[in-house]
Amino acid sequence: MSDERHVKDHIEIAIDRARDRVSERIDALDQKLRDDLDVKRIAGEHGPQLIAAGAAFGFLLGFGIPKVLLRSAQIGVPLWLAMRVVKKRREAQDSFVQPDVPLM
Numbered sequence: 593m594s595d596e597r598h599v600k601d602h603i604e605i606a607i608d609r610a611r612d613r614v615s616e617r618i619d620a621l622d623q624k625l626r627d628d629l630d631v632k633r634i635a636g637e638h639g640p641q642l643i644a645a646g647a648a649f650g651f652l653l654g655f656g657i658p659k660v661l662l663r664s665a666q667i668g669v670p671l672w673l674a675m676r677v678v679k680k681r682r683e684a685q686d687s688f689v690q691p692d693v694p695l696m
Contacts, residue, residue, distance in 0.1 A: 635642065652658060
C-alpha cells in the first residue's frame, strides 16, 4: 500500500506543478493581450492620423464626391459585366473545335 500512496503523492505533486505553470502562462498571456489591445493607448498614439482621416471623410461627404463615385459605379459595373460576357463567349467560340470537313 505504501507504494501506491507514494505514486499517488507524486501524481498529485505533478498535477499541482502543471497547474501552477498553466496559470503563470495564462497570466502572462492575459497581460500581453491587455498591453497589445489597449484601444486608448493606440488611439492616443495615432491621434493625428485619426483626426486627418475623419476630416478627409467629412470633406468627401460634405462636397458630394460620393455622388461622382456612385455615378461611375452605376456606369462602370454594367460595362465591366458586359465585357466579361463578351470575353467568355469569344473564349467559348475559340475553344470549340470544328471537325475537319473537306470543302467540295
